[in-house]
Amino acid sequence: MRICIYGAGASGGHFAVRLARAGHDVSVIARGPHLAAIRQNGLQLKSGHDVLSSVVAASDMPNALGPQDLVIVATKATALPTIAQNIAPLVGEDTLVLFPQNGMTWWYPVGLPARHPAPPVIPIFGLARPFLAAMRPDQVLGGIIYSANEVEAPGVIKNNSPAHNRLEIAAIDTVSADSREGGNPAQDSGSPHSRGRADAPERIAAIRNALAQAGILSPDPGDIRAAVWTKLVNNMSGSTIGLATRSTSDGAGKDVALSEIYRRLMREGLSIAAAHGYPLDLDPDRMLARLLNHKASILQDYEQRRPMEIAEIVLAPLAFARAAGLATPTLDTVAAIVTKLAKDRGLVSADVEVAL
Template sequence: MRVCIFGAGASGGHFAVRLARAGHDVSVLARGPHLAAIRDRGLKLRTGGEELSANVAASDTPGDFGPQDVVIVATKATALPAIATQIAPLVGKDTLVIFPQNGMTWWYPVGLPASHPTPPALPIFDLAKTFLAAMRPDQVIGGIIYSANEVEASGVIKNNSPEHNRLEVAAIAGREVPALSALRQEFERARILSPDPGDIRTAVWTKLVTNVSGSGLGFVTSSPSDGARKDRAMSEIYRRLAREMMAIASAHGYELGLDPEQLIAKLLHHKASMLQDYEQGRPMEIAEIMLAPLAFARAAKLSTPTLDTVAAIAAKLAKDRGLVGADVRVDV
């Protein structure tokens, strides 16, 4: 299987090593010192006391690789506008393109059931026109990542969840794509858990609950994701965030039925990507993770006081460091 990982950072680099070691023809798109290190020494993955290596083709130009069987767009949501104009050379008529970004994603309104409320007009939804000029809707695969990773050094990925690495994939149109079952089996063979998530938008909202409640709260308190489990007051704020997020999902047609106590119990001792991005001065997914749910709440006329507060603090911290666009604003 020819697989191109668009963005060989933390999660993308992890998957690249796993898939290459499982025998697949893997290429990666990267930049700067990270790209130079991959070309020179390959990719290294440190996980659970192991150090795994893989030599993969690496470039910063999608045209170098040509059409693939599978493309995994493993970048942050903030990079999607640039990728939308670059991805076409990788996409053939049978290519599956997986988008496993955190937060609200560009394809959410594409094929949304007519019975569901119309979503708010978010800037990220404007990317659909450009992406769908390069691929058909049936080639677009939603993805959800549950895996804690960080770039430890150029060309070196550290995995902080050796027993919890999962990539869930499903068609955005709600109908199973025949090739997906075989693809999930290949992920499993590469030691990447890949259960069928069922309805992919339900899976997006489920991950958003954990992103906002765990990662968002960890970011504004400069704490690992499991900080909410270790502090009584933070645990209560986590519960309130989770309940508000589930109410937003329900108002838009997705009943999640999550138990906040179980979510808290499963929190990993890991510095979430939002906090990593903030500390390292990288563009942040505040709009997609924290502010998009607020817009959905406003569209449903829901009161979300805890989310309002945490999102406003998150946006202020990111704006003060110039890590979000000047046009990003909080409507509370």
């Protein structure tokens, strides 16, 4: 399979090494010292006691690589506006494009079943139009990453969850299903394309199989939007507490007061998801016990002064809560604190305060 990893940072670099070692034709889009190191020495992955290396084609120009079978957009959500303007050369008529970002994602309203409440207008949803100018909705896959990674040095990825690496993927296009159920396909957000592929389930199954053979679990998540809410509720709880306290995610389980804040955030997140049509079977105490001894990506970004996913992980669920008329006092408080931290370092854009 011809696979391009757009953004070979922490998670993307991890996937690139494993997929290349599994025999796939892997290329990466990277930049700066990381790109230079990959070109010179390849990519190295440290996972537990294993050190894995792979040589992959690397460029900072998508048009140098050409159309792919699969593109995995492995950047943070903050990089998506630039990618939307540059991804087209990688996308052919049969390319599938996987978006496994944290937080609320650009494709959520695309083909959203009409039986669900209309989502609020938030900045990331504006990316649907430029992305769908480059690909059809049936070419878009949603993805959820459960894997703790960091860039240890240029060209070197460290995986902090060697026994827990999972990438759930599924099609986002529900237009056909909506038509059968009397829904409204017009929620397709302006795509100029309409042709789908009858073999989409087989192609998705082949990607899951490729990931599994590469050592990355890839179970069928079922409803991909429910899976997005599951990860988002986790991130808006454990990750934001870790950011506010500058600690690893499991810090919330080691302090009585923080544990209670975590439970309150989880309960509010579950109420928000349910109000928008996605009731989730998550137990806050069970989730608290599963938190990893790992700095969440949002804290890594804060410490390294990189653009932060505050809008997608923190303010998006707050906007959904307000659209549903829900009171979320704990999320309101935590959102104000972490947004202030990000603003003070200039790590968020001017429009992130829409939900506050």
